[in-house]
Amino acid sequence: xxxxxxARLSSDAFNVALFSYIAAxxxxxxxxxxxxxxxxxxATVVGVVxxxxxxxxxxxxxxxxxxTPWGNMYEYSALITFLVVLGYLVVIEGRAKxxxxxxxxxALAVLTMAMAVSFFYVGPTALxxxxxxxxxxxxVTSMIVASSLLGIxxxxxxxxxxxxxxxxxxxxxxxxxxxxxxxxxxxxxxSDPAAPPDYAGxxxxxxxxxxxSRKIALPPSATLDALAYKFIRFGFPVWTFGVICGAIxxxxxxxxxxxxxxxxxxxxxxxxxxxxxxxxxxxxxxxxTRAAVVALVGFVSLLVTYYAVNLWIAGLHSYAT
Amino acid sequence: xxxxxxxxxxxxxxSVALVWRTLRSMRTAIILLLMLAAGAVVGSxxxxxxxxxxxxxxxxxxHPFWAKFFQAAGFFDVFGSWWFALITTLLFVSLVACxxxxxxxxxxxxxxxxxxxxELDAFPSFAERTVALAPxxxxxxxxxxLRRKHYRVELDETAGSVAAEKGALREIGxxxxxxxxxxxxxxxxxxxxxxxxxxxxxxxxxxWTDARFNYDGDLxxxxxxxxNFSGTGIQLEDFKDxxxxxxxPMDFSSELTLTAPDGxxxxxxxxxxxxxxxxxxxxxxxxxxxxxxxxxxxGNRVLFDGPVVLGQHTPPGExxxxxxxxxxxxxxxxxxxIGIAVRLYPDAAAYFRSIATGVPQPMTEANAPxxxxxxxxxxxxxxxxxxxxxxxMHRTATGLIGKGWTVDATRGCVISGTSDAIPASLAGLxxxxxxxxxxxxxxxxxxxxxxxxxxxxxxxxxxVFAAAILIVLGLLPxxxxxxxxxxxxxxxxxxxxxxxxxGFALQRKDRFDExxxxxxxxxxxxxxxxxxxxxxxxSP
Numbered sequence: 001x002x003x004x005x006x007a008r009l010s011s012d013a014f015n016v017a018l019f020s021y022i023a024a025x026x027x028x029x030x031x032x033x034x035x036x037x038x039x040x041x042x043a044t045v046v047g048v049v050x051x052x053x054x055x056x057x058x059x060x061x062x063x064x065x066x067x068t069p070w071g072n073m074y075e076y077s078a079l080i081t082f083l084v085v086l087g088y089l090v091v092i093e094g095r096a097k098x099x100x101x102x103x104x105x106x107a108l109a110v111l112t113m114a115m116a117v118s119f120f121y122v123g124p125t126a127l128x129x130x131x132x133x134x135x136x137x138x139x140v141t142s143m144i145v146a147s148s149l150l151g152i153x154x155x156x157x158x159x160x161x162x163x164x165x166x167x168x169x170x171x172x173x174x175x176x177x178x179x180x181x182x183x184x185x186x187x188x189x190x191s192d193p194a195a196p197p198d199y200a201g202x203x204x205x206x207x208x209x210x211x212x213s214r215k216i217a218l219p220p221s222a223t224l225d226a227l228a229y230k231f232i233r234f235g236f237p238v239w240t241f242g243v244i245c246g247a248i249x250x251x252x253x254x255x256x257x258x259x260x261x262x263x264x265x266x267x268x269x270x271x272x273x274x275x276x277x278x279x280x281x282x283x284x285x286x287x288x289t290r291a292a293v294v295a296l297v298g299f300v301s302l303l304v305t306y307y308a309v310n311l312w313i314a315g316l317h318s319y320a321t
Numbered sequence: 322x323x324x325x326x327x328x329x330x331x332x333x334x335x336s337v338a339l340v341w342r343t344l345r346s347m348r349t350a351i352i353l354l355l356m357l358a359a360g361a362v363v364g365s366x367x368x369x370x371x372x373x374x375x376x377x378x379x380x381x382x383x384h385p386f387w388a389k390f391f392q393a394a395g396f397f398d399v400f401g402s403w404w405f406a407l408i409t410t411l412l413f414v415s416l417v418a419c420x421x422x423x424x425x426x427x428x429x430x431x432x433x434x435x436x437x438x439x440e441l442d443a444f445p446s447f448a449e450r451t452v453a454l455a456p457x458x459x460x461x462x463x464x465x466x467l468r469r470k471h472y473r474v475e476l477d478e479t480a481g482s483v484a485a486e487k488g489a490l491r492e493i494g495x496x497x498x499x500x501x502x503x504x505x506x507x508x509x510x511x512x513x514x515x516x517x518x519x520x521x522x523x524x525x526x527x528x529w530t531d532a533r534f535n536y537d538g539d540l541x542x543x544x545x546x547x548x549n550f551s552g553t554g555i556q557l558e559d560f561k562d563x564x565x566x567x568x569x570p571m572d573f574s575s576e577l578t579l580t581a582p583d584g585x586x587x588x589x590x591x592x593x594x595x596x597x598x599x600x601x602x603x604x605x606x607x608x609x610x611x612x613x614x615x616x617x618x619x620g621n622r623v624l625f626d627g628p629v630v631l632g633q634h635t636p637p638g639e640x641x642x643x644x645x646x647x648x649x650x651x652x653x654x655x656x657x658x659i660g661i662a663v664r665l666y667p668d669a670a671a672y673f674r675s676i677a678t679g680v681p682q683p684m685t686e687a688n689a690p691x692x693x694x695x696x697x698x699x700x701x702x703x704x705x706x707x708x709x710x711x712x713x714m715h716r717t718a719t720g721l722i723g724k725g726w727t728v729d730a731t732r733g734c735v736i737s738g739t740s741d742a743i744p745a746s747l748a749g750l751x752x753x754x755x756x757x758x759x760x761x762x763x764x765x766x767x768x769x770x771x772x773x774x775x776x777x778x779x780x781x782x783x784x785v786f787a788a789a790i791l792i793v794l795g796l797l798p799x800x801x802x803x804x805x806x807x808x809x810x811x812x813x814x815x816x817x818x819x820x821x822x823x824g825f826a827l828q829r830k831d832r833f834d835e836x837x838x839x840x841x842x843x844x845x846x847x848x849x850x851x852x853x854x855x856x857x858x859x860s861p
Contacts, residue, residue, distance in 0.1 A: 126565060129572045129593040226831070237796045244789045252594050255518065255605040255775045257785060258509075260372060260400050265365040272358040276351050278800075283347040294355075301358070309365075 006064035007124050013057035018113045020050030025106035032100050032217050040099055054082045065124035070140045071131060073310055077116030081109045083148035096227055100217050104155045135249035142242030149235030154299035156228035157292045164208055164221040207288045236274050243267050266305035273298035345418045353412040360408060364399030367391060413506060420499050427492050435475040435484035438808045441823030448822045448841040452850030456481035456818045459811040459848035466847035481811035488805050494798030497791055505788035512781030514543040521776050523557040524612040524628040525769040530554050531776055553600045554580035560770040562609055564685040573606050575772040601778055608773035611646045611665055616764040624652050630771055631665055632707055643681030649709045651701055658701045660709045664693045669742035689742035690768045691723040696730050720749045722765045730761040803828035809844055820848050
């Protein structure tokens with residue numbers, strides 16, 4: 001096959017993946033609304049079709065460009081979508097048996113792909129020499145993997161917040177007259193500000209109810225919290241590693257390991273916010289809703305790091321167009 | 322009087338203790354972290370002097386009111402501002418205030434032996450089995466089984482009691498992670514403070530020495546830099562910039578001879594992503610351009626003989642490779658003074674093809690290069706080699722000069738030289754004889770390239786990366802290792818003993834049930850019992 005036909009295959013497969021994810025998203029939300037098992041089965045099949053097309057698109061683009069296909073924003077987006085859907089299907093649906101959050105995940109995949117086509121499309125071309133380093137592979141791969149993990153973690157955090165709020169309302173209804181529990185926390189909480197921070201437990205203890213309420217089809221908030229933490233806990237060290245690899249590459253290419261370039265600055269901001277989240281989880285008075293809000297702020301920061309810096313802020317990482 | 326006087330130190334002590342406690346609290350650390358992030362947001366949205374001084378200047382012209390406010394608040398240099406330094410300092414004070422007691426506690430825990438427990442059935446995980454061995458032997462066997470699982474074990478044979486724990490690595494990793502930030506901060510401050518970074522522009526065949534006055538003018542030195550430049554000599558032997566047919570560069574490479582002040586020397590290639598490290602400085606490929614060799618004579622007097630470093634002013638959206646290169650020669654000793662502006666077209670064929678087709682053609686190689694020149698006479702206002710201020714000057718001649726030509730810069734005509742690549746209509750007239758002794762002649766014998774190298778010294782780069790590695794290495798156990806405690810007690814019963822196993826995990830409790838079950842089996846087997854889980858396990 002010629003370079004052109006590989007490139008065409010890549011575009012076609014990209015479109016197949018995009019439309020499959022759209023269908024899977026609609027089916028998943030329909031499952032959430034109507035709880036028909038068949039809807040869920042079809043959504044999963046369509047999602048897997050999209051995943052395969054996504055993989056074909058990435059691989060054929062690599063062949064067309066004659067290099068690893070993560071050299072610009074369009075390619076990063078395709079890879080992030082692939083990893084997010086893969087992570088969802090394997091870990092959340094496969095291992096944790098949570099089936100009701102698929103709509104959120106496919107929505108993220110669809111938005112990422114749509115952004116990639118509308119704002120970042122470039123043909124499969126060679127790279128400028130600055131990008132010609134094996135540190136590119138390591139740095140970019142870790143940043144993409146970390147973004148996918150943190151992205152899934154934040155979707156689960158949104159689901160957690162929705163569910164926790166509905167559980168709180170239910171508790172209020174059951175014992176009218178008594179005040180609602182503080183911040184959705186379930187563990188023993190000390191409100192004494194002078195007390196030493198609770199390091200012993202770390203942030204491992206899931207927060208929220210373990211029994212399901214029938215009001216909203218989402219799994220119990222404690223399950224969502226534990227899953228969200230699992231993804232963010234994995235994503236955070238990968239992000240740390242990716243930023244460090246970026247610094248090593250920057251030292252090699254630009255002669256300094258850190259220069260407060262906008263992309264560097266935002267990767268730092270995102271890191272700091274997720275570090276705040278991990279600390280908040282281990283702190284009395286912060287675990288639960290407040291920590292979840294910190295994670296959501298981190299998600300916004302992640303989106304800014306990924307999109308806004310390339311679209312609106314000039315800097316050394318402006319290879320989007 | 323004695324009452325109030327005596328109460329002052331104690332209330333002072335109380336407030337100091339309060340400040341210290343506040344700094345130590347996790348809440349303060351989280352708020353400081355989020356403040357640090359907020360400061361960085363400001364730094365990424367407002368143009369920063371160290372990154373883009375031109376954009377700061379443009380902003381000051383466009384928004385004078387806000388610029389004044391931003392200037393006062395340090396928003397144009399957030400990462401060098403007093404308040405960013407203050408947040409960082411407070412964060413690190415808070416960090417250290419937390420880490421010192423935690424480190425002491427960690428050392429205490431590491432020295433102390435696991436403590437025996439009595440009521441094992443009160444622990445979240447509990448199992449009771451009957452085993453064949455006597456209590457002391459059963460406890461010995463259980464201790465050995467736990468040691469095999471890398472538990473720290475304390476054995477009391479006479480009481481038939483074993484206390485064991487595992488997972489101290491979590492706290493060690495967490496402490497290493499946090500202490501590494503202190504190492505990182507110190508290494509960065511020392512390295513940046515005692516180092517420097519600047520740019521050296523070197524023309525092919527020429528040399529350069531690392532000393533203050535040889536830098537381009539954007540030399541940045543650290544706060545504690547004492548002026549001890551390395552004195553490294555850099556000779557540019559050759560510069561290569563191969564391009565693909567698409568106009569995308571393949572590589573930029575400078576062939577250098579490096580010489581240290583003590584005489585040792587080294588040949589090396591500096592390319593993109595391949596810096597050179599020599600004599601304590603790092604040398605990076607930073608930029609490149611064209612530098613024609615120009616000779617200017619008046620009669621027999623040599624007024625100028627050397628390379629002219631050219632730059633580019635590319636309009637936004639244009640391909641810089643299709644743009645001409647511009648530079649100036651300033652003859653300050655003449656009266657009136659003379660300034661010559663030159664505009665180089667490195668590839669005549671590509672240039673005339675772009676005129677003919679209307680499509681800009683990249684000029685990536687020297688191919689019958691030529692320059693347009695303008696001669697200005699009057700008073701030179703500055704010595705800058707990148708601008709010519711003509712307010713007190715008038716233009717006396719213009720013309721065109723090809724490589725290998727000599728022209729009369731007084732009259733703007735060609736003394737010698739032709740080129741097939743340049744249309745005769747543009748090449749200019751051949752000079753009539755007899756320009757006189759006052760005639761200014763200009764020759765263009767050779768076209769070379771120059772390479773801009775970034776030269777820097779930062780002595781602590783290895784320390785910074787050591788700290789970074791420690792951060793990652795510490796982070797993994799801090800997030801993934803869980804602390805677990807297990808106790809075993811053997812009491813006489815039946816023909817052998819009754820074995821009780823209890824324990825709990827401080828983290829990752831969801832995973833501990835499975836681990837505890839297999840641990841209880843191991844302990845039972847080691848104490849001479851049979852594993853029959855379904856009938857014997859008790860889960861309270």
